[in-house]
Amino acid sequence: MGFSYRHNRLHCDEVDFQTLARQYGTPVYVYSESILRRNAEVIKTCFIDDGFDVSYAMKANPNPEILSLFKTYGFGVDIVSAGELQMAHYSGFKGSEINFAGVGKTQAELKLALENEIDHFNVESQFELDQLETQAALMGRQARVLLRLNPDIDPQTHPHISTGLKQNKFGMGSELVSHILTHAREYPHIQFDGLHCHIGSQITNPQPFLDLIDYLQRYTNELSQSGVKLSHLDLGGGFGVNYENPFEDILTTTPYLETYAKSAKAKLGRYKLHIQPGRVLVANSAVLLSRVLGVKENGDHYFVVIDGATTDLIRPALYNAYHHISPCERKENTRLGDVVGPVCESSDVLAKNRELPEFNSDDLLTVASAGAYASSMGSTYNLRPRSPEILVGVDGSTRLIRRRQTFEEMTTLYQI
Template sequence: MGFSYVNDRLFCQNVDLAAVAQKFGTPTYVYSESILKRNAQVIKNCFIDRGVQVSYAMKANSNPEILKLFRSYGMGVDIVSAGEFKMAQHIGYKAGEINFAGVGKTNEELTLALEFGIDHFNVESQFELELLESRAAILGKNASVLLRLNPDIDPQTHPHISTGLKKNKFGMSPELVRHLLTHAKDYPHINFDGIHCHIGSQILRSQPFYDLIDYLALFTADLRSLNVEIAHLDLGGGFGVNYMDPFEDILETTPYLEAYVDVAQKKLSQYQLHIQPGRVLVANSAVLLNRVLGTKVNGDHYFVVIDGATTDLIRPALYDAYHAIYSHQKRETSRTGDVVGPVCESSDALAKQRELPEFCTDDLLVIASAGAYASSMGSTYNLRPLSPEVLITEAGEMKLIKRRQSFKEMISLY
């Protein structure tokens, strides 16, 4: 299943990655359908089958084929923009399967979602609540709302992907959430259905999740003592993956998933629970396939220059993130250096000071864990067209699920 060496050449399922490069060029994202299905099945078994509602956070990867696949396992979708809303509509998600999160929503975005009648909004500020109330009043609608609470819990992850600390821009203080819920009558077009928290991303330890459960148990007990009744608690996403060993099964990386549901359902038993996983469903399902343009030495620094770049995978530049590097053709010798792209920024590095397989011009260099926050964070900086995505189906077909952007398409915007 997934990615493995066959006769010293890296395959995705039964397809040699060299065949993908030959057919679609490089850089190209290559997805394994069997890994996507495995991940979806794990989330279904752990959460959906136990009555927890799952909304896939499409920011991690918004490819329609992936969305359709996850939907077929019973997942709804968590959106954060009008573009993601349009994509959800395009796929055919019903209104009741969509929730709208995000720290700032425009008038137009709220109106679009209200008109469609989406399941609920995760509201992050008082100004957003007031705007939603006024838009709902004008449209003669009622909006279901989960208030996003910032619990000030340290997720023990990279500072750029921590979202549940007081100093982060996300959510509202417990005092404000309590105030709004006890003044619900001031918002006649809002149904205050619950509370939402998302403390961060790439969380590998279970403790921050348990801290969140305990926090919410106390917070909701306090609300009950004030006669505030809510029905829903959304615990967000954040489950981490193993970037060091990208081909590991997600249940090995996050063995606490099942225990987490048990504890959440026990301690928060009065509530309908929701989660919004993103990364854990897609990160290990894809690699970024690149061609080596050449190698060079500056002083005592060795560089492998590839045709892929931070425009395809910005995580190393943005978060210092680690992505494992492989040679398509297994190599016996290695050399320490950086893997860099052609983009005109010193930060355009995909790996730094790594023990790398010894690469030569025209080799295929494979960057692992490129399924989450890779293609969806892609850009056209330096007028580099967006790279294509290929799904290796279980039947061994190379299915183009996003074509390479053409130069004409890029230039036609101007």
């Protein structure tokens, strides 16, 4: 299942990457349906079957094929913009299956979400709560709310994806949350259902999650002693994956899922529990298939220049993230160097200081773990069209699930 070598050639399930490159061109994202299903099945078994609500954080990958596949496993969606709300609808989700997170929502977005009768808002600030109260009053609606608490817990991850520390812009401190909840009657159009926490992303050590569970246990006890009654707790997403060993199964990349679910259930089980995973569901399901344009040396530095770029996968440039490089045809010799794209930025590097196979022009390679925060963070910088996405089905079929952007599509925006 998934990505593996057969007779020294890399395959996605039964399909050879040479065939995919010939048929669809490069760069192209290649997804394995069998891995997407395996990941969804594991999350369903660990969480949904144990009474949790699971909302897929669609920012990780909003392709509608992936969204509707996850819907069949009983997932809702976690959105952060009007665009994501519309894509959720387009992919078949009802308002009641959507929750709206994010540190800044416009008045137009609050209105749209209320019109669409979404399940609830995760509110991150006093100003957002005031604006939501005003909008809901104008529309004669009641908004269900979970307040996003910033618990000041260090998630031990890259600083750019840490969200639960005081110095991060997300959520509200416990004093403010307690104040709002003990003054709930000042917001007649808000129904305060509970709390939301999301402490960060790519968390590989389970301890920060266990600390969060203990923190919430203490804090909710304090709240109930002050007479505050809540029914829902959303523990956010953040489950990390193994980028070094990208073709591992979800239960190996993220071994703590079951214990985490059990611990949350044991300590917070009197609440309806939610999670919002993104990365863990999709990261290992795709690779970015690219062609080597050529190799070059500057002094004693060796570069492999490929047709894929940071416009397809910005994580190495943004977070110094590791993405594994695999040749589509196994090679004997290796050489220390960088894999870089054609974009006019020195940060357009997909792999730095790596022992790489000795590539030649026209070779194919894959950049692994390209299912999460890859295509969704793509751009058209240097007027490079967005790369296509293809799905290798469980039946061995292959099909486009997003086509390559055309030049005409890029110029349309200038026709004003």
